[in-house]
Amino acid sequence: MNTFYAANLLIYAGIDIIACLALNLQFGVSGIVNFSFIVFQSVGAYTAAVLSMPPDTANFGFQHYIGGYELPFPIPWIGAVVAGGLLAVPVGLVVLRKLRSDYQAIALLVLSVIANTVITNADKFLGGAGGISLVPSPVGDRITPRTEPYEYFYIGITAVCVAVAFLVVNRVVNSPYGRSLRAMREREIAAAAIGKNPVQLKMTIFIVGGMIAGLSGAILVGYINVWGPTVWLYPETIILFAAIIVGGRGNNIGAILGALLVPVGFEEVTRLINSNGTLANFGPPGLLSALQWVAIGLLILGFLWFRPQGVRPEPRRVFEGGPE
Amino acid sequence: MNLFIAAFGFGLVSMSVIAIAAVGFTMQFGITNMINLAYGGVMISSAYVAYYLNKAGVSVWIGMAAGALFGSVFSFLLNRFIYAPFMRKGTAHLGMVIVSLAVSLMIANLLLPIVGYYPVSYQEDTGGLIHLGPIALTRDQFIVIGVAIVLMLAIHALLTYTRLGKAMRATAANPTLARNCGIPTNRVIDAVWLITGALCGMAGVVAALNAGTFVIDNGAAFLITILAAAVLGGAGQPYGAMIGAVIIGLMTELSAAAWSPQYKEVVAFGVLVLVMVLRPQGLLAKRGALAAAG
Numbered sequence: 001m002n003t004f005y006a007a008n009l010l011i012y013a014g015i016d017i018i019a020c021l022a023l024n025l026q027f028g029v030s031g032i033v034n035f036s037f038i039v040f041q042s043v044g045a046y047t048a049a050v051l052s053m054p055p056d057t058a059n060f061g062f063q064h065y066i067g068g069y070e071l072p073f074p075i076p077w078i079g080a081v082v083a084g085g086l087l088a089v090p091v092g093l094v095v096l097r098k099l100r101s102d103y104q105a106i107a108l109l110v111l112s113v114i115a116n117t118v119i120t121n122a123d124k125f126l127g128g129a130g131g132i133s134l135v136p137s138p139v140g141d142r143i144t145p146r147t148e149p150y151e152y153f154y155i156g157i158t159a160v161c162v163a164v165a166f167l168v169v170n171r172v173v174n175s176p177y178g179r180s181l182r183a184m185r186e187r188e189i190a191a192a193a194i195g196k197n198p199v200q201l202k203m204t205i206f207i208v209g210g211m212i213a214g215l216s217g218a219i220l221v222g223y224i225n226v227w228g229p230t231v232w233l234y235p236e237t238i239i240l241f242a243a244i245i246v247g248g249r250g251n252n253i254g255a256i257l258g259a260l261l262v263p264v265g266f267e268e269v270t271r272l273i274n275s276n277g278t279l280a281n282f283g284p285p286g287l288l289s290a291l292q293w294v295a296i297g298l299l300i301l302g303f304l305w306f307r308p309q310g311v312r313p314e315p316r317r318v319f320e321g322g323p324e
Numbered sequence: 325m326n327l328f329i330a331a332f333g334f335g336l337v338s339m340s341v342i343a344i345a346a347v348g349f350t351m352q353f354g355i356t357n358m359i360n361l362a363y364g365g366v367m368i369s370s371a372y373v374a375y376y377l378n379k380a381g382v383s384v385w386i387g388m389a390a391g392a393l394f395g396s397v398f399s400f401l402l403n404r405f406i407y408a409p410f411m412r413k414g415t416a417h418l419g420m421v422i423v424s425l426a427v428s429l430m431i432a433n434l435l436l437p438i439v440g441y442y443p444v445s446y447q448e449d450t451g452g453l454i455h456l457g458p459i460a461l462t463r464d465q466f467i468v469i470g471v472a473i474v475l476m477l478a479i480h481a482l483l484t485y486t487r488l489g490k491a492m493r494a495t496a497a498n499p500t501l502a503r504n505c506g507i508p509t510n511r512v513i514d515a516v517w518l519i520t521g522a523l524c525g526m527a528g529v530v531a532a533l534n535a536g537t538f539v540i541d542n543g544a545a546f547l548i549t550i551l552a553a554a555v556l557g558g559a560g561q562p563y564g565a566m567i568g569a570v571i572i573g574l575m576t577e578l579s580a581a582a583w584s585p586q587y588k589e590v591v592a593f594g595v596l597v598l599v600m601v602l603r604p605q606g607l608l609a610k611r612g613a614l615a616a617a618g
Contacts, residue, residue, distance in 0.1 A: 033418050035425070094597055098604045102359055103555070105421045107600060109361070110548050114593040121586045234544075235429055241422060286441065290433040297430035304410065304419060 007151035009264065014158035015220050016240075016259040018165045020247070022212035023240050024255035025169050028248075028314070029178060030205045031101065031185035035109035035237055036091070037213060042115075042232040043087045044080035044214025045221035046126050049135040051076035052222075064124045065132050073138040077218040084214020085207045092206040097199050101188075112234040120229040131228015138222045158219055165212050170252055172208070179317075181205065182250070235293065239263050242300050248310030257312055262299070266292075326458070331581035332574070333459035339573025340472030341531045345546065346553040346565040347479055348523030352399075354560025355496040355516045357417075358407055361424040364547030365431035366402070366521065367528030368540055370395040372439050374529040375446060384448045385467070388529040395525020396518045402427065403517045428547075432540055443537040468530045475523065476566055483562065488515060496560065545589055549576070552592040556599050558606025567607055571595070 019041060026032045034040075050067035058068070071079075095107045120129045127133075137145040143153055172178050183191040184198050192198055221227045239262060247258020270292055303310065345367065352360050373394045374387030382390075410423050453460045461469075483489040491512045494502040503509045531546055532538040553572045557564025572592055579591040599606065 031418070033421065094601055099600060102417050102421050103559075103600070103604070105418060106359065106361075106551060106555075107596070109425070110551060110593055110596060113544055113548055114590055117589055118587075121584075238425060238429055245422075287437040290436040293433040294430045297426040297433075300426040301406070301423060304415065304423060305413070308415075308419075 003148055004151060007155055009268070010155050011158050011219070011223055013260060013264045014155075014162045015216050015223075016243070016263040017162050017256050018212060018216040018219070019240055020243050020255040020259035020263075021165050021169045021252060022209040022216070024244050024247075024250070024252060025172065025212075026205055026209040027241065028244055028250040028255065029173055029185065030181045030202060032096070032202055032206060032209075033101065033105035033108070034206070034209065035105055035234065036112035036115070037209075037240060038232045038234065038237040039112050039115050040084045040087060040210040040213035041217035041220070042227070043210075044084045044217030045227045045232075046132075046217075047083035047214065048076040048080040048218035049132055049221050049227055050126070051079045052136050052138070053132070053134070059134060063127050063130065063132055063134075065127050066125060077138070077215065077222075080214040080218035081211045082214070084217070085211040087214075088207040088210030089203075092203045096202045096206060109234065112237060116229050116233060127228065129229060131226060131230070133226040135221055135225045135227065137225060154223060161215060161219060165215065166252065166256075168208075168212070172205075173250075173252060185250075238300070239296055242296050242303075244310075245300055245303050245308075246310055248312035248314060250314035251310070251312045254310050254312035254314070258310070261311070262296075266296070266299075327581050328578065329458045330460070331577045333461050333465075334580075335574040335577035336459075337461065337465045337468055337534055337573075338577050339570045340469045341527060341534050342549055342553050342573050343472050343566050343569035344475055344523055344530065345527035345550045346557070346569050347476070347562050348520040348527065349550050350554040350557065350560055350565040351479075351492075351516060351523075351562055352520045353554070354562070355492050356403070356407075356513050358403075358411070359421055359424065360399075360402075360407075361421065361547065362402065362428035362431055363524055363550065364543035364545075365428040365435075366395050366398050366524050367531065367546050368538070368543035369398065369431060369435060370525035370528035371532035371538060371542075372435065373525075374532070375439075375444055378446045378448070384446050384464075384529070384533060387446070388471075388526055391525040391529040392522040393525065395523075395528060396521035399521025399524060400514065400517045403513070408513075428543075432543060436540055439540065441539065443539045445537040446533055448533070464533065468534060471526070471530065475526070479523075479562055482519075488512070492516060548589050549592045552596040552599075555596055555606060558608040561606065561608045564606055564608035 019037070023034065023037050026034045026037070050065055051069050051071045052073075053065070053068050054070050055068035056063060056065050091108075091111065095104050095111075099107065119126055122128060123130075137150070137154075138157070139153070140150075143150045172181075180191065180196045181201055183194075184196060184201050188198050191201075243258035243262040244255055245258070246262055247256070248254025270288070345363075349360065349363050352358055352363070370391035374384065374391040377387040377390050378384055406423065406427060407420065410420060415423065448464065452463065454463055454466060481489075483493060491502070491507045491509075492515070494505070494507055495509050495512045495516075499509050502512075528546070532542070535542065549572060553568035554565050555568070556571060557566070557568030572595060575595060576588040576591050580588055583591075
């Protein structure tokens with residue numbers, strides 16, 4: 001276990017925690033089944049990438065993308081946050097206004113598949129199927145990337161972002177506003193009857209969640225320096241859903257726990273099982289990764305069946321003077 | 325101009341394939357209240373069943389019957405052992421959507437190591453071109469259109485003239501009332517899964533035949549087109565799904581001729597978005613997507 005492995009693990013954990021906090025705000029607290037969550041993360045990643053990269057004529061023009069502004073560090077990330085929020089506006093206006101909640105889920109799932117198809121086929125827009133590579137690391141001109149100090153620096157900024165995301169989400173969830181969200185989740189008609197506007201609540205949360213998702217994408221692309229359609233296929237969203245369901249719907253600590261257990265823990269355990277490579281030739285090619293997905297499915301079904309409230313259930317909020 | 329007439333011919337084939345699939349999907353939703361996102365997965369599994377039979381020397385059409393049988397049994401078991409228990413347990417509507425998505429993920433990934441990543445195709449003599457006016461299609465494509473017409477008429481007859489069909493409609497309208505009138509709704513629902521599963525399996529084989537070559541990922545693409553057709557017609561409405569299939573089938577093929585075949589699903593999605601904005605209840609339904617989730 002060397003420093004790089006540990007740093008890698010910590011940074012991935014941070015990114016997954018941020019993503020799970022945002023998804024928990026949408027799905028766990030407000031009941032929006034955002035099956036296109038990964039699209040918002042991806043929009044953040046693409047935005048951060050094209051804002052920080054040189055124009056596509058650089059490097060002999062081997063890849064094609066729009067933009068290329070070479071902006072200094074915090075600006076691409078801020079751009080990613082804004083892009084995530086901006087994307088949420090049209091999507092939310094189409095999906096969240098009139099449709100029944102299960103239709104919303106389907107529409108978002110379809111959006112996720114279609115967005116991926118479009119980006120894959122539009123090869124001049126964001127690199128097409130090959131994606132974009134050589135995305136500069138943030139502050140890479142002052143601290144050399146892929147050195148120990150840089151890893152510590154990146155862990156630091158990731159941690160700051162985790163803290164900010166947690167504070168924002170926690171503040172929303174524990175405020176009177178969060179109470180309105182939970183009321184809407186439990187019974188939308190009743191919430192509307194006492195004067196809450198469900199569309200407005202959903203739109204706000206959709207935008208806030210989209211912004212946080214965009215941030216998580218920016219952190220990820222700054223670290224791995226590449227982005228392409230294959231890293232944001234729709235099943236990636238299902239992993240995050242599995243994390244929320246395992247951790248505990250509606251509970252922020254549960255979302256963090258879920259992020260550590262499913263995307264981080266699960267991947268690492270399967271990697272460790274296979275660390276000496278003996279399983280590499282086990283069964284037909286691709287068997288192990290396929291079985292990983294099957295296990296994610298089983299995890300979701302198992303938790304929904306045996307413990308739908310998750311490892312850390314949402315705290316039951318009791319108000320003084322109310323009936324027991 | 326000739327290009328568009330040819331595309332119209334392909335549109336006829338496409339709409340036949342989509343109609344078979346979308347009617348099954350929408351009946352599952354209308355009668356059992358289950359949005360089965362694993363539908364595409366069952367379709368592609370059935371297509372592979374037919375593929376292995378075909379590889380062993382059996383004709384594609386017998387393979388299609390086998391695919392229908394497989395889809396039927398598979399869907400029935402899926403409901404018996406996964407969906408129905410979760411529903412009995414009181415899992416909410418949205419929870420069921422997540423369950424079916426997890427199931428679809430599992431089907432695709434259990435299948436993957438068995439069938440591999442590489443595209444496959446049926447060994448079939450397509451029987452040469454048959455010209456019908458300016459439209460030229462292969463014999464197989466005409467058979468697909470014929471199969472679809474026969475199936476649509478059969479579904480119409482089933483729903484209109486048989487006791488089972490009437491029981492299905494009663495169950496769709498109000499399950500509690502249907503049960504109180506002495507309709508064995510559980511057996512009706514079993515029958516629905518068997519029948520729609522057969523449609524699903526058959527649709528999988530003809531869709532694979534129509535696509536030429538296929539891989540596992542086609543399951544997701546099938547699902548999107550079906551969702552578009554079903555939602556366009558008004559979810560839960562078999563006749564609506566038929567109309568939706570006609571529109572989506574024609575539009576995807578004409579747009580492929582005018583624009584690019586890579587964006588077929590994108591066009592289907594565009595239709596879906598338009599419907600969701602302008603008429604969320606679909607063409608035929610009175611309430612459909614607008615009603616509060618049960």
